[in-house]
Amino acid sequence: MAAVNRPEQLIESVIAIATEAGQKIKAIFHQGDFEQTIKLDSTPVTSADLAAHQVICERLMSLTPDIPVLSEEDAEIPLSIRESWQRYWLVDPLDGTGEFIAGSNDFSVLIALVDNHQPVLGVVYVPMTQECYFASLGNGAYKRSQGEDFPIHCRSGYEQNESALKLAVSRRQDPNTVLNMFNKKQDYELVRLGGAALKSCLVAEGQADCYIRIGPTGEWDTAAAQVIIKEAGGQVMTTDLQPLTYNRRETLENPNFIVVGQSTRNWKDLLKAAS
Known part of the structure; x- marks a missing residue:
């Protein structure tokens, strides 16, 4: 069981989980033979979403057994239960399912740790490029590309005299x-x-x-x-x-x-x- 008093200590473990899920998604994408259905909310879900969901939930429950997991693919948990959660994992196993179905590379794996109604750790892993964006509260934001971590910052400012x-x-x-x-x-x-x-x-x-x-x-x-x-x-x-x-x-x-x-x-x- 991992300690969670300092969320930044969990970053590498969460990146590893997102990477494993992303590898499953990528393998299914390349196979091109995936199941697709429409959920009750009229959004699509594929076998890749469900495979990633299973991996992420299993790994997070092993990493932090006392922290509940809320995933898009298992979200029918009433507020009467959720309101007792001070801290929980919030997961989208495959963000961009429509892009995945369309054959685009623009999809990602999302894992966040939410504490007291605000996210305090976030990982966005891109399976097709193997790039990863990550941050924890108070510790800066980074992009991992080709094995190196680079600090990232928002554009310094759109000024009125700039072109666009x-x-x-x-x-x-x-x-x-x-x-x-x-x-x-x-x-x-x-x-x-x-x-x-x-x-x-x-x-x-x-x-x-x-x-x-x-x-x-x-x-x-x-x-x-x-x-x-x-x-x-x-x-x-x-x-x-x-x-x-x-x-x-x-x-x-x-x-x-x-x-x-x-x-x-x-x-x-x-x-x-x-x-």
Whole structure:
């Protein structure tokens, strides 16, 4: 059993778990022969999601037997039980199932440790590139690539005289869905990528200034990336600029949210929804 008084001590163990799950996903992806069904919430699930779920839950329960695990693939746990959890693991075994089905590489494994309604440790592992983003509260954000760890930081600032605000958007999304959220006409550069967590990580490593998500997501979609964003100098908020919290409601569905790299910018003035 691992000690959890200092979440940063768990980082390497959690990265190893995410990597093992990612290897299973990658093997199924390359085989191309996976089962696919539609869940009650009308979202797809594949045999890769379920294989990763099984690995992650088994390994986390072995690592920290006293900490419950809440996974997207086993989320029917009522608030009456969850509200007694001060600390728990929050997992999306395969973020970007639609990308996986479409044959895109833009999917990831997400594992977060939530303490007192806020994520304090986050790992985002990308199976197809074997890259990993990770952070723990108060210890900075990092990207592991080709065996080396690099500190990552949000873009130092979008200034008014710069040519464009860099917006991370989905490969398959009409960009007007996002552009219509803004009050003022200005130049935008669209940075396209699949997977909610991966677009958040673009902001964390300074490749985009902002990511706005309009439409349903679960708390498991944001927790791991939220720690990384925060430690990289940014913020994750609802589109009316309130902080995201976890495990406070019966529903585990997030409101629409915005990921920003320059937390000092006047986003309230820029966004219609915040006016």
